[in-house]
Amino acid sequence: MKSGHLRAGRVVEDFEKRFAIAVGARFAVAVNSGTAALYLAYRALLKPGDEIIVPDFTFIATASMALAVGAKPVFADVDPETFTLDPADVARRITRRTRALAPVHLYGHPADIAALARLARRHRLQVIWDAAQAHGAHYGSRDVGSFADVVCYSFYPSKNMTTGEGGMLTTSDPQFAAEFRLARSHGEVSRYRHIRLGFNLRLTDFAAALGREQLRRLPAAIRARQRNAALLTRQLEGTPGILLPRCVGPVGHAFNLFTLRLDSDVLNLSRDEFQEALLRRGIETAVHYPTPLHRQPIFRGFGNDRDFPVSVRLAQTVLSIPVHPGLTERDIARIAQAVRETAKTAART
Numbered sequence: 001m002k003s004g005h006l007r008a009g010r011v012v013e014d015f016e017k018r019f020a021i022a023v024g025a026r027f028a029v030a031v032n033s034g035t036a037a038l039y040l041a042y043r044a045l046l047k048p049g050d051e052i053i054v055p056d057f058t059f060i061a062t063a064s065m066a067l068a069v070g071a072k073p074v075f076a077d078v079d080p081e082t083f084t085l086d087p088a089d090v091a092r093r094i095t096r097r098t099r100a101l102a103p104v105h106l107y108g109h110p111a112d113i114a115a116l117a118r119l120a121r122r123h124r125l126q127v128i129w130d131a132a133q134a135h136g137a138h139y140g141s142r143d144v145g146s147f148a149d150v151v152c153y154s155f156y157p158s159k160n161m162t163t164g165e166g167g168m169l170t171t172s173d174p175q176f177a178a179e180f181r182l183a184r185s186h187g188e189v190s191r192y193r194h195i196r197l198g199f200n201l202r203l204t205d206f207a208a209a210l211g212r213e214q215l216r217r218l219p220a221a222i223r224a225r226q227r228n229a230a231l232l233t234r235q236l237e238g239t240p241g242i243l244l245p246r247c248v249g250p251v252g253h254a255f256n257l258f259t260l261r262l263d264s265d266v267l268n269l270s271r272d273e274f275q276e277a278l279l280r281r282g283i284e285t286a287v288h289y290p291t292p293l294h295r296q297p298i299f300r301g302f303g304n305d306r307d308f309p310v311s312v313r314l315a316q317t318v319l320s321i322p323v324h325p326g327l328t329e330r331d332i333a334r335i336a337q338a339v340r341e342t343a344k345t346a347a348r349t
């Protein structure tokens, strides 16, 4: 604030450089939301009429930004263990019009990057990874932000790092990076000279200053999330009717969310009743997401329940319990005890 420069300037540039280095990408381009990042990525990689395969079980923006650029989101089902795109179902939905895939590293668990990248190569598709919930997540030895073609991040307050509102694109393709920079700022190449249609999707120096500090703290925040996840897992293992999140494949899970699945064969409470019971015990939880995308009014006609059995089931059974770095071991013990006691009371005998 003392510098007097609140718009995008040197701090944004510095934040971008540090972010690119942190994730192992050549370029990072900051924007003012994760939605803006997806919009710019789709706009650069898709043409009107192209199809892009997206998970049926994710936040709306992964799919709606395809509509925003005139492309068609084609939903695919997800894997019940990892909550991320099921490569076999993706393969079934590829057509002549398919141009790209948009896998989501949901809750911080990386998608099956090896299988999806293989599919993309075989069918000459581009990949836009939605890493809005996966800052600090790894696949093999690599950060998820280093994969081709483009990775999109959000810095919304509930994410692993925040700038209030904000987002980032990472890529190793200089042409994409140049395109994103132009489009985020009125297609301007020099002062008041505009060579392309563009927008104002810039991050401010003010927000980038927050981002730099958050990035510095990210490794410790991820370690705390992973420690909390391990404690919750240990204390909840074997609880009737509670299925715990697992790491599948060579993944470093960033645990943006710790999401349980409730087994309705075992519990005589619905997910919503279970959530209310926890709230009565003082434990706030959340549902990500209660509605599969094909059921959203905006996507009427994009598919039926029988096309997405896993996504439909997850929307009815998932429940995210607190895992954020601010929790103490006592908080975790209290959360785990509330879940265990609620489950035991609700277990069918």
Ligand SMILES: Cc1ncc(COP(=O)(O)O)c(C=O)c1O
Binding pocket: 033, 034, 035, 036, 058, 059, 061, 062, 104, 130, 132, 133, 153, 154, 155, 156, 166, 167
């Ligand atoms: C998976 C996913 N994609 C995209 C977004 C959009 O990000 P933002 O809210 O910053 O626009 C979010 C977060 O809200 C998200 O969780």
